[in-house]
Amino acid sequence: MTATLGDGEHAEAWTRGDEDALELAYRRWAGLVHGLARKAVGPTDADDVTQQVFVSAWRGRDTYDPRQGPLGAWLVGITRRRVADHLRTRHRHAEVPADPAGLHTEDTGTWQAQDSEELITVYEELERIGDPQRRIVLLAHVHGHTHPEIAELLGLPLGTVKSHLTRTMSRLRTAIGEDR
Amino acid sequence: MSGDDRLVRLLREAGPLSSPPPPSVWDAVRTELGAQESSSASAPEPVDFAARAPATGRSTPRPGRPLALLLAAAAGAGLMYAVPALLDRDEDAQPQVLASGELTQVEGEAGLGSAEIVEREGAQLLVIDLDEELDSSEGYLEVWLLRPDVSGMLTLGVLDGSHGEYLLPPGTDVEAYPVVDISVERLDGDPTHSGVSLARGQVG
Numbered sequence: 001m002t003a004t005l006g007d008g009e010h011a012e013a014w015t016r017g018d019e020d021a022l023e024l025a026y027r028r029w030a031g032l033v034h035g036l037a038r039k040a041v042g043p044t045d046a047d048d049v050t051q052q053v054f055v056s057a058w059r060g061r062d063t064y065d066p067r068q069g070p071l072g073a074w075l076v077g078i079t080r081r082r083v084a085d086h087l088r089t090r091h092r093h094a095e096v097p098a099d100p101a102g103l104h105t106e107d108t109g110t111w112q113a114q115d116s117e118e119l120i121t122v123y124e125e126l127e128r129i130g131d132p133q134r135r136i137v138l139l140a141h142v143h144g145h146t147h148p149e150i151a152e153l154l155g156l157p158l159g160t161v162k163s164h165l166t167r168t169m170s171r172l173r174t175a176i177g178e179d180r
Numbered sequence: 181m182s183g184d185d186r187l188v189r190l191l192r193e194a195g196p197l198s199s200p201p202p203p204s205v206w207d208a209v210r211t212e213l214g215a216q217e218s219s220s221a222s223a224p225e226p227v228d229f230a231a232r233a234p235a236t237g238r239s240t241p242r243p244g245r246p247l248a249l250l251l252a253a254a255a256g257a258g259l260m261y262a263v264p265a266l267l268d269r270d271e272d273a274q275p276q277v278l279a280s281g282e283l284t285q286v287e288g289e290a291g292l293g294s295a296e297i298v299e300r301e302g303a304q305l306l307v308i309d310l311d312e313e314l315d316s317s318e319g320y321l322e323v324w325l326l327r328p329d330v331s332g333m334l335t336l337g338v339l340d341g342s343h344g345e346y347l348l349p350p351g352t353d354v355e356a357y358p359v360v361d362i363s364v365e366r367l368d369g370d371p372t373h374s375g376v377s378l379a380r381g382q383v384g
Contacts, residue, residue: 035197051208141191144371
């Protein structure tokens with residue numbers, strides 16, 4: 001039995017300033033924020049960026065409008081901005097050794113700055129779309145499960161899994177401008 | 181990987197993004213907000229955020245705070261994003277052991293350690309404890325739950341060292357996937373099981 005997390009309740013408590021809402025948000029999304037930050041700014045600075053995301057999110061909690069999307073998507077948007085702030089500051093202070101992109105990323109060589117930007121966009125969109133579509137995409141393309149395995153894990157008909165996957169991947173491609 | 185579009189490659193290369201920050205990050209968030217909140221004119225009652233009592237734990241919901249119930253459920257509900265260890269965990273709280281089994285060599289019967297399914301604050305975890313580290317010289321060790329006839333499998337993550345704890349995806353039926361398997365994998369970007377198992381055990 002998967003519990004629904006009461007997104008409406010969480011959002012309401014968030015804008016009300018209930019500090020439980022911040023702790024809940026941290027539990028739900030700190031792993032994602034930190035993971036995205038690692039990819040974008042590297043492991044050394046990911047902790048700082050994660051802290052800045054949650055501090056600025058809480059300070060600006062009044063600016064969150066539930067009608068514009070789920071809290072998780074809003075937090076990933078903030079992550080994008082704090083990452084950009086961090087990279088601008090780092091560039092300005094010339095802390096980075098000679099590197100064509102001027103960026104220190106976790107996996108040098110194959111992973112580029114554009115990859116991090118698009119990854120953030122993808123995960124923001126996944127948060128916006130929500131479950132079960134989000135879980136289906138992650139189970140298929142991050143964890144390498146087959147469609148029948150996903151159907152079994154989530155207790156959904158196989159056809160539903162396939163159609164969710166097709167539609168959601170299409171929507172994600174549009175989000176990163178790959179819809180040709 | 182020819183034929184895979186950019187989106188698929190992006191998701192696969194980034195891999196699981198569940199990256200729990202060290203506890204110091206949460207501490208820093210609280211500290212920074214604590215100083216802010218106590219000087220804020222907008223809050224009717226200044227909230228001393230930095231002093232949120234760590235000892236209250238999460239085993240009992242605080243009355244009049246419905247979100248506390250969600251907090252208890254959150255550990256298991258955020259698939260692949262959840263920060264597995266509770267932030268202010270009551271260190272004395274004993275996790276409830278739901279099932280356990282011995283891990284043995286796949287080739288031969290030598291005991292290698294134990295596997296346990298525990299419930300901790302509303303979430304199920306698989307806890308691996310090996311007597312000695314396994315040899316992963318060719319790559320890395322990955323932990324799986326398998327169906328008895330190996331017709332299906334769940335990957336839980338990488339084993340680093342002799343101890344590992346893995347949050348089970350919410351809704352996982354351990355009786356359907358009762359076999360714990362530790363395989364040695366190559367860094368080849370192929371998420372499927374290599375077929376080379378070093379240890380197995382039954383927990384369902």
